[in-house]
Amino acid sequence: MHNFKGYLMVIVAASLWGLSGTAAQNLFQEAKVEMDWLVTVRMLIAGLIFLAMALLGKKRQMVFDVLKNKFSIFHFAIFGIIGMLGVQYTYFAAIDEGNAAVATLLQYIAPVFILVYFLLILRKVPTLFEVLAVFLTLLGAFLLLTNGSAENLIVPGLAVFWGVLSAFALAFYTLYSERLVKQFDSIIVVGWGMLIGGMAISFLQSPFSVDLTGWGIKEYLLIIFVIIFGTVIPFYLFIDSLRLINSKISSLLSCSEPLSSVVASVLWLGVPFGIWQAAGTVCIIAMVFLLTLKPKNSKAGVPEKEADIAT
Template sequence: MGSFIGQDRFKGILMVTFGATLWGLSGTAAQQLFQNYGVPIGWLVTIRLLFSGVVLIAIGLLSKDKEKVWAIWKDRKTRLQLLLFGLVGLLGVQYTYFASIETGNSAVATLLQYLAPIFITVYFILRYRAYPDLRDLTAIILALLGTFLLLTNGSIKNFAVSNISVAWGILSGIALAFYTIYPVQLLKKWGSIVVVGWGMIIGGIGLSFIHPPWEIEIQDWSIHTISLISFVIIFGTLIAFFLYLESLRFIAPKETSLLSCTEPLVAVISAIIWLHVSFGLFQAFGALCVMAMVIILSFKSNEPQKKFNVIKDGRQLQRKQA
């Protein structure tokens, strides 16, 4: 870190790693809220989306591109795209991810969500009729093997998590694939803070019709409950998202994608230590296969002439928040 460039690179790596760590921990915190304190999923997702969205839009109004905050609503086509992104992309990925956690555990839910690159790969194969290369085939095999081991712990007779949790987790991966692919043009024109901020507000308002944020049905209010809710909303969403985006100023998007693999690792470790979640040897190997798949696809060529591109540079929009 002797030079200025070296310091900036270190700062970027630290930001994305810490942001991904917060995402991983927030999943484990959410599991405790759902399973130990009776916090309703719909209420937590609604509050998380609305609060984070409002703060992001406030940040956008204080930035040099503040005119974009309101200008994005002037075009009819853009309005429709933003509504679809908010309701299907942001709300979809948030709700399915948390539903998978509630019915299973945060470790498996996070790893299933990380199958998104495979769904993106399949999408490009079908859309462009592009044949997958050796790297893609290797990633697909790793994903299938990893998922099998993760869900069965090596024995097909006994699933390690419930079927409903698996279904929600796979839907979460599909939603994340949509969330990554769909808003590309919106992001290029309007910027991530404006698009994701409004998307969160739209998703939060949409879910409010089913789970009004003012109807709080929490069984156990305590300092611990409030602390966990605050951590999920503030640290696991706002700060994590901000750090991830800020890291792009100092390191390449491909590097942030690779370093985001910290998230499932942290989710697994924290679930085992904090919540005493059972995680067998075969499941650990399956988790490594899934993370290896993400790394392989993150290194995929990004040459302009290739239509078939599944680099996960768009993942920083997330989440986990997302």
């Protein structure tokens, strides 16, 4: 029962992440909500909620331990601005320029960047698993972005740029958070990361600078959904699921995120999705499975961390 509960928590969390991207696309393209503003508000509110939750827990003092020395302040600033804000901003920018399905799938090539990083650091000849994973990623990205035709790019160039940059940012986020989650609870790391990133972007986009003209109940509900159901609840469910199941299983089950994003984009927003794009989706998800299930004696690859959550 504990395992089943953990599985369910991860699947719900990943599905909510996928749906939140589709909700954001609706806000950007139909309600004309500014992408920068939504990122700012989402991060600030979610960060405050996470830290408030941590203050109500048993390790409340750990929330303030972050501020006790320059070393932790410096590393949380790097994590919050380059890691957390980098992931959130590039992901939403990819949605704004393209669509949620492609943005989510492009972000899922992050494990390959992490794999390349470890291969370069360890100077190790890649295994068959790793070579196959890279091949599947390249093939999947090609099919996803061109729908099988090398002569045309069916996804806007800027969407591809932001999507790939989002994968780089997620790779950095995952690697850099390693030292932080060893010292602090994951909910505190996510909370401070969100809040610091939100405060940083506030200098460029004030959360109070927004044009509410034309907004109705639908727009307000979608914004609440993105912040609460697309950020706070899934992050909490994913973190809490790690008490019940290991991070390898969590990583596998989190593949339901791009699936939910694709299904929601097609059924809700009417985003065209051809058979070759579907094949590309399968390739990218297969890559995640390969890297997660590869033999333990392979030293390179994606580390099993609680913090490989970002969208």
